[in-house]
Amino acid sequence: MIRDILVNLAQGVEKDSACEFAASLAAYFGAHMTGLSIAYEIDVPPFYMGALPTDFIDAQMTENQAAADKATARFKEIAAAAGVTFDARSLSASLGVAAGSFAHMARLYDLTVVAQPNPDLPGPEEVIAETVLMESGRAVLMVPYVQKAPFAVDRVVVAWDGGRASARALAESLPLLHRAKTVEVLRVVQAHAETADEEGPEVVRHLARHNLEAVVRTLPVGSGESVSSAILNEIADRGADLVVMGGYGHSRLRELVLGGVTRDILGSMTVPVLMAH
Structure with a gap:
């Protein structure tokens, strides 16, 4: 049975199709849902550090944290509307570290839900999806970024x-x-x-x-x-x-x-x- 679902929360989009689909899946199975929001750190090679002003890095991190917080708030609304139990987790890390941490988390969930990478909106989804698929040792459910219908398996x-x-x-x-x-x-x-x-x-x-x-x-x-x-x-x-x-x-x-x-x-x-x- 599916009792424990993990979902990566999308950022920079108006609609988080993967999160909404995961919520309908959790409601269908009576499962608990965990959402992970990531505040991506800027991974700057040491030899470039002097070329980037400190205030630029700080501003970017503030913006990334705000995006993660917005994703978390949306997740809570979606999960509550679906009537499922849930918890929200957050992580601040570079993309590579975050992807590895997410894959490690996924090992203790029945199913992990991620969004299909949108070719028109380049972002971290492709790295997240491929890393969790290759390294988690568990199944991964990829949801189209244009998905509108809730979970169904007719x-x-x-x-x-x-x-x-x-x-x-x-x-x-x-x-x-x-x-x-x-x-x-x-x-x-x-x-x-x-x-x-x-x-x-x-x-x-x-x-x-x-x-x-x-x-x-x-x-x-x-x-x-x-x-x-x-x-x-x-x-x-x-x-x-x-x-x-x-x-x-x-x-x-x-x-x-x-x-x-x-x-x-x-x-x-x-x-x-x-x-x-």
Whole structure:
């Protein structure tokens, strides 16, 4: 069961979609919600310190603290309106230290909720999201920055590639799958594969042991076709409420340089995605 939820609080936005979604999720499960607001410190290399006036650094820190306080106040309003128990925590640190601390915190929560990075508003979200995914050892629920609908799991798509990360994501998603009306196991395979796909039916068998009914849908892709595009198209066509998938099955450096399914999904997701690494 999901009883303990952690959410990173957004700053510099009018609407904190991840926080609102987390509140609806907490209300659905009767869970406690913890919000973390971060007053980001300016991480200035020592050889630049003399070039920045002290009053500039002080003013920036005051502004960052005010943004964190505003995020905390909004969190309390959202949680109270949702009727859930909550507590607010704060942290003052550089982005790198804050991301590591947040990932450490997440290890003792059932689910951590973060916002999808908004490409039009560069901020700390990408570092926070990737660090907690890679280092927490727990599932992370990514919420689109344009998310409007509250938590729902009528239709869940499990993108299964047979890898370690997929296995962890599937295991962590079980409390959510038990609330779903429809579970689809999505297999993206090579169009000219010579053997029948056995992975999908095995996932269905495993879920049946948990009293969960699931169906398999296999999507063949040709050489050079995008796996992430196939997944995103399936999500849209099926009207999925939630996607479950592994995150960074390849190294994060490889995906950063060459691209990859995880980064493509994070950049173009239209529904919440539960990931684990």
